[in-house]
Amino acid sequence: MERTRENIRRICLDTQAEKAQFGIVIMAAGKGTRLKSARPKVLHQVGGKALLLHVIDAALTAVPASAITVVIGHQSEMVRAAVEAIPHNAGIRFVEQTEQRGTGHALQQVKTAFAGTTPPEHLLVLSGDVPLIRPETIAQMRAFHLEKHADMTILTAFPTDATGYGRIVRKQDGSEVFAIVEQKSLSAEQLSIQEINSGIYVFRTAALFSHLDELNANNSAGEFYLTDVAGLMVAAGERVVALAAENVDEVLGANTIAEMMHLDAALRLSTTKRLMAAGVTIFRPDTCVIDEAVEIGPDTVLEPFTQVLGETSIGSNCRIRSFSVIQNSTLGDNVLVRNGCILDSATVENGAFVGPYAHLRPGSEIGEEAHVGNFVETKKVKLGKKSKANHLTYLGDAEVGNGVNIGAGVITCNYDGVNKHLTRIGDGVFVGSDSTLVAPVAIGDGGYVAAGSCVTEDVPADALAVARSRQMTKEGWAATKREKLRRANS
Ligand code: UD1
Ligand code: CA
Numbered sequence: 001m002e003r004t005r006e007n008i009r010r011i012c013l014d015t016q017a018e019k020a021q022f023g024i025v026i027m028a029a030g031k032g033t034r035l036k037s038a039r040p041k042v043l044h045q046v047g048g049k050a051l052l053l054h055v056i057d058a059a060l061t062a063v064p065a066s067a068i069t070v071v072i073g074h075q076s077e078m079v080r081a082a083v084e085a086i087p088h089n090a091g092i093r094f095v096e097q098t099e100q101r102g103t104g105h106a107l108q109q110v111k112t113a114f115a116g117t118t119p120p121e122h123l124l125v126l127s128g129d130v131p132l133i134r135p136e137t138i139a140q141m142r143a144f145h146l147e148k149h150a151d152m153t154i155l156t157a158f159p160t161d162a163t164g165y166g167r168i169v170r171k172q173d174g175s176e177v178f179a180i181v182e183q184k185s186l187s188a189e190q191l192s193i194q195e196i197n198s199g200i201y202v203f204r205t206a207a208l209f210s211h212l213d214e215l216n217a218n219n220s221a222g223e224f225y226l227t228d229v230a231g232l233m234v235a236a237g238e239r240v241v242a243l244a245a246e247n248v249d250e251v252l253g254a255n256t257i258a259e260m261m262h263l264d265a266a267l268r269l270s271t272t273k274r275l276m277a278a279g280v281t282i283f284r285p286d287t288c289v290i291d292e293a294v295e296i297g298p299d300t301v302l303e304p305f306t307q308v309l310g311e312t313s314i315g316s317n318c319r320i321r322s323f324s325v326i327q328n329s330t331l332g333d334n335v336l337v338r339n340g341c342i343l344d345s346a347t348v349e350n351g352a353f354v355g356p357y358a359h360l361r362p363g364s365e366i367g368e369e370a371h372v373g374n375f376v377e378t379k380k381v382k383l384g385k386k387s388k389a390n391h392l393t394y395l396g397d398a399e400v401g402n403g404v405n406i407g408a409g410v411i412t413c414n415y416d417g418v419n420k421h422l423t424r425i426g427d428g429v430f431v432g433s434d435s436t437l438v439a440p441v442a443i444g445d446g447g448y449v450a451a452g453s454c455v456t457e458d459v460p461a462d463a464l465a466v467a468r469s470r471q472m473t474k475e476g477w478a479a480t481k482r483e484k485l486r487r488a489n490s
Contacts, residue, residue, distance in 0.1 A: 022067065022142065023120035023205075024059045027071030027106045027226075028052050028128030029097040040075045042128035044081055048266035048291030050082060050308055054131035056089060058125075061135035065091035067120065069113070070128075071106045074098040102223025103127075103199075104215040112211045119205045122146075125226070127199035132250040133261060141202055144243045151207040151238035152230060152472065154180070157201040157251045158244065162257070165196035166227050168242055177240040180227035184220045188421040195244070197227060198251035207238055249406070267292065279316075290322055297333065315350070318449045332368075346378075349385075367402070384427065397439065407433035407451060414439050426461065435467075 032041025052070070059068050065088070069122055072094050083089050087489035094114045097106050103373050107125070113247055124146065126133060137155065145153040152179035154177060156168050167177045180197045181190055211232045214226045230240050254260045260481045271292055279298025288309040291437035295314030296308070305326040307316065315333035320326065331337070331348045332484045338355030345362035348354060349371040358372045366372055370383045373390030379394045384402035391408035398412045399419050403473060410431050412423040421439035423429070432451030443449065444461030453467035472483040 021121040022063055022124060023122070024063050024068045024112050024124045024126060025107065026052065026059060026070045026126045026128050027103055027199075028055075028057050028079060029071045029076070029100050029106055029461065030129070031100060032129070032255070035257060037257075040079055041254070041292065042079060044254070044260055046131055046254065046264040047271065048293075051131040051254055051260075052083065052128045053086065055126050055128055055133065056086075056326050058133050058135055059126060060088065060136060062124070062138045065089060066093070069093045069095055069110055071095050071097050073100045073106075075106060078288035096355060101217065102221070103226035104224030104228060107208065107226055108212050108215075111212055114209075118482065119209075121205060123203045123205045123208060124185060125201045129254045130157075130251060131254060132252065133200060134247070134250050137245055137250060139401075141200070141243055144241070148241045149239065150202070150241045151204045151233050152177075152240045153197040153202040153231065154240070154242045155251060156195050156242045156244050157248050158194050159248045159252065162194055162196050165253070166199075167193040168195040168197060169193065170195075176234075177230055177242050179231035180236055182219065182221075182225060182227060182335040195242070196251075198245065199253065200251065201226075203229075203355055203389070207233060211236070231253070237371070263328040270305065283376055316353040329360070366442070395423075397421065397423065400425045401429065401445065404429045404431070406431050407435065411436045412439060413437065424450065 004199055005253065007239040012484045020145045030041060035041055035044065037044065043050045049056045056068065070083060070092060073096060076096060080094055083092060086404050087283040093146065095109050097109045108409045124138065124142065141153055141155055152167065164183050166180045166182045167186060168177055169181055169190065170237055176358050208229060211229050214232055216225050219225065233240050237316045248267045252263060254257065268290055269285065270295065271290050272282050272288060275284055276295050280296045281301045283302065284304040286304055287304045291309045293311050294308045295313040297314065298432055299316050300314055300318040303322040305322045309326065310328040312326050312329050314331040315335065317333055318335040322336045322340040323339050324337050326337065326343040329343045332350035333350045336353045340357045341355040343360045346360035346364040346366065347367040349368040352366045353371045354360065354366065357375050360366065360372065361377065361379035365376040367383055367385040369385060371388040371390055372378065372383065374392065376389050376393045379396040381398045381400065383389065383400045384404060386402060387404040388398050389406035391445045393406055393409065394411045396412055397414040404425055410433065413436050414420050423437050423439045425440040426443060426445035426447065428446045432450045432453065434451055435449050435453045435455060438454065438456045441455055441458060443459040444463065447459045447466040449455055449459065450464065450468065451466060451467040454465050455465055459465040
């Protein structure tokens with residue numbers, strides 16, 4: 001482990017000039033037939049992020065975006081858009097493989113794209129469907145490739161089940177590689193080989209390009225296999241070496257939904273381990289769904305069956321109770337999210353309480369020590385410090401001051417059927433239960449709204465608004481009515 005770190009440090013210190021020797025190609029044109037999905041395989045997600053975006057992020061730790069080429073083909077526009085939607089991917093180059101005739105054919109398109117230019121001296125080739133590759137391993141491969149003066153370096157592994165992968169046939173003395181044989185072409189004795197091809201390679205570019213035109217599709221899949229380049233190089237007296245990955249999980253492919261869910265679990269487990277190492281308590285981590293980018297402070301507790309997704313950050317000493325789903329939200333310290341809440345693009349400041357069963361929709365800003373209680377829905381709302389909306393309320397398009405009490409069942413009527421309007425509530429306001437506030441409307445600081453009011457006009461500071469019909473009480477009316485009914489029935 002220490003040696004690996006030292007390696008990374010060394011690689012990171014590489015000069016830009018040395019980096020320029022390496023380009024990265026990511027093969028992402030395939031259809032993913034085995035998924036039986038309408039979406040392209042490389043856009044399926046593990047750990048809350050598309051397979052291809054995992055691979056690109058790993059690649060970006062080794063080279064700048066301008067040195068990365070992504071081969072796209074199947075639904076290429078959708079794949080390209082997903083990559084370009086991320087600002088740090090700007091500068092990545094795309095090469096179209098209009099017909100997907102195999103991984104060798106994919107690299108032939110790259111060669112064509114480089115025609116007339118000087119390609120980087122070495123090409124690291126990654127597979128868009130091998131998402132857990134670590135930056136450390138990329139760095140290690142690069143160092144190994146240079147140290148061995150290799151023409152092709154293959155990242156290999158020894159998984160518990162090698163079925164489906166290409167196998168590494170070593171030379172007699174075991175030191176170098178003789179060939180890669182695809183699953184479908186394995187002979188009876190080769191079936192027992194446990195060392196698999198990860199689909200990740202480093203090539204000396206000139207050697208790779210010189211053999212691509214020799215590939216043929218004379219195999220049961222009728223594809224041009226990039227893996228055949230290994231045998232062609234050996235026949236030409238070039239050097240093909242293999243480096244075994246330290247961690248099998250990182251080279252596992254995602255060809256089926258089941259394989260993806262296996263990777264998803266592995267990735268999420270490592271996220272929970274990272275968080276627990278940083279002081280977060282996660283009860284039954286195997287039941288929690290936590291995305292990779294999530295940050296959580298120490299002494300925060302996550303109860304079983306919570307989901308924390310996207311770019312969410314939670315402070316320290318919070319408690320997230322079971323069955324809450326928090327997405328792209330920011331929570332301060334000492335926040336309590338009770339059971340069954342949904343938070344989406346919301347912020348919750350220090351010491352606030354939310355739920356149970358609250359729905360904080362985008363633009364909800366819950367202030368310090370504020371309370372949002374049972375069955376309360378908020379949207380584009382600023383709820384001030386120590387303000388409370390504890391029961392059965394809808395607050396949409398509203399600015400609520402500090403120390404406000406919103407009674408049970410209060411509704412901001414923000415929509416007139418065409419436009420949305422704002423409700424403004426000052427500091428220290430008391431809104432009685434079951435009131436409706438028809439926006440645009442404002443209630444001044446310290447104002448009171450009587451329960452059951454339908455407020456359509458602004459209420460000045462410190463005023464009382466009663467907007468309902470006055471109570472009428474008829475003494476004895478009920479008794480008389482009952483007597484009448486009894487007589488009619490007898
Ligand atoms: C490939 C390797 C196999 C290795 C395995 C590791 C070949 C022939 N075999 O098999 O030895 O054990 O990966 O995961 O390379 N792609 C294209 N264009 C194409 C075909 C594929 O860009 O025409 C892309 C796919 O999108 C995918 C990657 O290349 O990201 C690998 O293709 P896939 O068909 O999944 O290869 P495997 O059968 O898994
Ligand atoms: Ca694959």
